[in-house]
Amino acid sequence: KVQDPENAEVVVSSAIAADNPEVSCARVKKRAELLAELVELRPSIVVAGAHGKTTTAGMIAFVLDRLGLDPAFLIGGEIPQLGGNAHAGQGWLVAEGDESDRSLELLRPQVAVVTNVELDHHATFASEAEVRELFERWLEQAPATVRGEELEPVRFPLAVTGEHNRSNAATALAALELAGVPREEAERVLPEFTGVGRRFELRGEAGGVSVELEDPLDCRVALGGSGLLREFNEAGGSDAIARPHATTTDPVMRSLRARPNRFSSSTLPKRCWTVPTDTNSAALIRPSATT
DSSP states (O other): OOOOOTTTTEEOTHHHHHHHHHHSSSSEEEHHHHHHHHHHHHHHHEESSSSSSSHHHHHHHHHHHTOOOOOOOEEEEEGGGEEEEOOOOOOEEEEOOOTTTTTGOOOOOSSEOOOOOOOOTTTSSHHHHHHHHHHHHHHHTSSSEGGGGGSSOSSSSSSSSSSSHHHHHHHHHHHHHHOOOOOHHHHGGGGGGGOOOSSSSSEEEEEEEEEEESSHHHHHHHHHHHHHHHHHHHHHHOEEEEOOTTOOOOOOHHHHHHOOOEEOOOOOOOEEOOOOOOOOOGGGGGGGOOO
C-alpha cells in the first residue's frame, strides 16, 4: 500500500485514473484547480484552442523572457530556449487552458487567448458548436481577449516553419500587446524563437526523415500548414509518425494506440503511421520501423 505523508495533498491531472493508489489514499486536488489559484495570484495570460496553444504560449513566454520581463510559465511542452516547460518568474504568468475536460472555465486570466476552434475531444463535446460555446463563455469573463482565427498571419521571417506558425505568431503578438509589450519590441525578438519539443523535431534518418507528431489531427495541421503535405504525398516515400495520447477516449484513436496503422486520405500524408504511446523514438529510425 502506498504511504503518503500525513495530510498530504496530491495534485492530479485528468490523465490520472481515479484508482491510482497514490490518489485513492490521499486528499486530492485537480491540476486545473491549482492552476486556477495560480492564475488568480498574478497578472496572467492563458492560451486555449484546438491547435497551437503550446507553441503560442511558448512564443509569449519567450518574448517576455528575452525582453527581461521575468515571466512565470506553465506550458504543455518543452521550450528548449527557456530550459523546460515551467519557470517561477516574478512577471506575467503564461499558461495553457484545457478544454478537453471543460476545466478551462475555472481560469480567470487578465488576457484570454483562443488560437482556433475545432472538435477535438469527442467524449466531451457533441459538436464544434458546443466547443465554440465553451470558448465564448470563457472569453466573456476576461478583461482582454484574443481570437486567433480573426488575425492575419504575420509576414516577417520566423525561425519556425509553416503558415500555422505564422498564425501562432500573430496570436502571440496580440496577447503581448494586451500585456503592455510594444509590438515593435516583440516583433524584434519573436523571430529568434526556434520552437517547442516534438514539433518537427528531427529524431534521425533511415531512408527518409521521421517527424514525431502527437496525433493524426496534428499531422494534418503541421504538415498542411507548413506546405510539406503536398511534398510528402508527391514523394511517396516519406513517413510521418503520429503518437496518440495515452488517455484518448476517441474510439478511433483508441484502436490506433494498440498497433501501427497506415492512413490514406486527402488531409493526411499517404503514409502517416501511428505507434503505441510507449514506443521509443529511437526505434522509429531503425529500418525495420519505417518499412
